[in-house]
Amino acid sequence: MDATRSIEEALEQFGQDFAARFDAATSEQTLRDEKASVLGKKGKLTEILKLMGKVPAEDRRRIGEQVNALKDAVESRFEARLEALRRQRREAELNAPPFDLSMPPRLLAPRGHRHPLSQTQDDLLAIFRDLGFLSVEGPEVELEENNFTKLAFPPDHPATDMQDTFWVDVQGAPSGARTLLRTHTSAVQVREMSSRPPPMAIVSSGAVYRRDDDITHSPMFHQVEGFLVDRRVTFGHLKAVLDAFATRLYGPGTRTRFRPSYFPFVEPGAEVDVSCVFCGGQGCRVCKQTGWIEILGCGMIHPAVFEQCGLDPEAYSGFAFGLGVDRIAMLRYGINDIRLLYENAPRFLTQF
Ligand code: FA5
Numbered sequence: 001m002d003a004t005r006s007i008e009e010a011l012e013q014f015g016q017d018f019a020a021r022f023d024a025a026t027s028e029q030t031l032r033d034e035k036a037s038v039l040g041k042k043g044k045l046t047e048i049l050k051l052m053g054k055v056p057a058e059d060r061r062r063i064g065e066q067v068n069a070l071k072d073a074v075e076s077r078f079e080a081r082l083e084a085l086r087r088q089r090r091e092a093e094l095n096a097p098p099f100d101l102s103m104p105p106r107l108l109a110p111r112g113h114r115h116p117l118s119q120t121q122d123d124l125l126a127i128f129r130d131l132g133f134l135s136v137e138g139p140e141v142e143l144e145e146n147n148f149t150k151l152a153f154p155p156d157h158p159a160t161d162m163q164d165t166f167w168v169d170v171q172g173a174p175s176g177a178r179t180l181l182r183t184h185t186s187a188v189q190v191r192e193m194s195s196r197p198p199p200m201a202i203v204s205s206g207a208v209y210r211r212d213d214d215i216t217h218s219p220m221f222h223q224v225e226g227f228l229v230d231r232r233v234t235f236g237h238l239k240a241v242l243d244a245f246a247t248r249l250y251g252p253g254t255r256t257r258f259r260p261s262y263f264p265f266v267e268p269g270a271e272v273d274v275s276c277v278f279c280g281g282q283g284c285r286v287c288k289q290t291g292w293i294e295i296l297g298c299g300m301i302h303p304a305v306f307e308q309c310g311l312d313p314e315a316y317s318g319f320a321f322g323l324g325v326d327r328i329a330m331l332r333y334g335i336n337d338i339r340l341l342y343e344n345a346p347r348f349l350t351q352f
Contacts, residue, residue: 003054004063010048022081031085035078041300045070067118116352117341120329121205124224127248131241133203133226135206137343138188140207141170144178146187148177150194159183165221166209171268181209185225186265189301189320192227193309198316199230205325209346213335222325227301229311229318235268235300238319241297249328250277257292266299266320277331286331293331297325 018038025031038044045067106316110246114122150162159162166181174181188204205224213219228237239258250289253273263269273294276287283289298321303313326338333352335341340348 003051004056004059007048007051007055008065008066008141010051011063011070014038014044014048015070015073019077022077025085028082028085031078034265035074038074038324039071045074053195063134063205067087070108106319113352115341115349116329116333116335119352120332121222121224121325124323124325124328125203125205126247128203128224128226130248131201133201133228133242135203135205136188136192137206138182138185138191138204140182140209141168142180142182142187143173144180146190147182147184150190150305151186152304152308153264157264164211183210184191184208184322185223186320186322188225189227189305190309193229193306193311198311199228201228202226208289215339216327216330218338218342220342221338223322225320225322225324227230227318227320229301229316231316233300233319234316235319238300238321239296241319242296242321246272246274246295250274252278257283258298260299261299262298263297265305267302269297269299272296272298272321294323295328298322 001350011112020040021034022031025034036043048337052060052063089348094317108240129135143234144160148157149155153160162241165183168179168181170179185204185206185208188202192200192202203224203226205222209220210217211219226241230239234262236352243256246256254277257273257275258270259273261269271294273292275281276291276293277286278284278286279291281291283291298319301318301320306313306316306318329335329341
């Protein structure tokens with residue numbers, strides 16, 4: 001058989017084969033592989049063209065045209081098959097069950113949550129905001145006068161002692177002023193009463209510091225402070241607000257008890273107990289068989305404090321209260337050692 005004849009037969013056979021192979025490809029990748037095996041450097045057509053050298057000159061042009069026509073046929077068959085495969089894939093997607101967008105994602109890392117102290121603090125603040133109190137913040141590094149002097153602490157009061165208070169040096173503090181880590185949030189009373197006109201109902205919370213350290217006392221802990229100043233405010237208003245607070249915190253039926261107590265910046269002053277949330281007042285281990293749990297200190301703002309803040313004690317009266325957030329959180333979650341709240345051990349924190 002001469003070269004022209006055998007190349008023509010090969011081309012004919014090739015023309016029949018490649019179309020079937022393209023049609024059999026079921027993915028874009030296999031289709032592209034098939035195309036490469038036809039037109040590529042080591043492809044079938046390249047193989048056939050190696051015979052060209054043996055074809056007599058007068059047949060070459062004709063054979064060349066056949067080869068070019070075949071190449072065009074390969075390209076257009078490839079494009080058509082590619083388009084068909086893409087259409088099929090799109091239709092399959094459209095007919096498949098829809099994605100469930102509401103399905104929760106798989107989490108790569110366990111999701112965290114707010115610290116039990118933050119949760120408690122947020123809940124306490126929310127109660128007072130609902131009762132109409134404006135929430136403000138005060139600094140943790142304070143002037144002695146805001147923390148003690150203007151709150152009518154005498155200069156030799158034991159709380160001001162080095163044994164009880166963390167005194168700090170602050171660059172840029174007014175000359176002669178002493179600075180400390182605030183020992184209570186009552187300093188916020190001084191800041192607000194000195195800077196805004198009554199009436200005001202304000203709540204504030206944050207970290208405070210004392211030289212304490214045992215299972216119920218931590219060197220850093222948290223307080224919520226509330227106070228209200230207006231004309232003709234009475235102890236009755238204070239009781240009503242704290243009763244409403246206790247009911248919202250511990251549920252209907254919770255009773256409060258006011259016991260006389262002393263704080264230099266209030267007169268009269270009181271400690272407030274709530275009926276034990278664990279035994280309902282019957283007496284249990286938590287309330288040490290008394291039926292009551294102490295939760296805060298409060299009182300009517302002392303006239304001397306109004307004077308220190310530039311308010312007329314004859315014109316205005318007001319009440320204030322302060323409570324320990326850590327203590328409320330310990331009661332709420334049954335935590336018996338305050339230090340657990342500050343160790344940040346995951347095995348502890350994940351329980352809340
Ligand atoms: C005060 O700090 C007053 N400023 C509260 C106040 C405000 C009274 C307004 C009147 C008017 P006291 O020192 O009792 O009061 O502290 C309040 C609460 O903070 C305590 O009942 C207790 O729950 C909590 N507390 C005190 N020291 C610590 C401590 N070291 N660790 C954890 N909680 C503490």
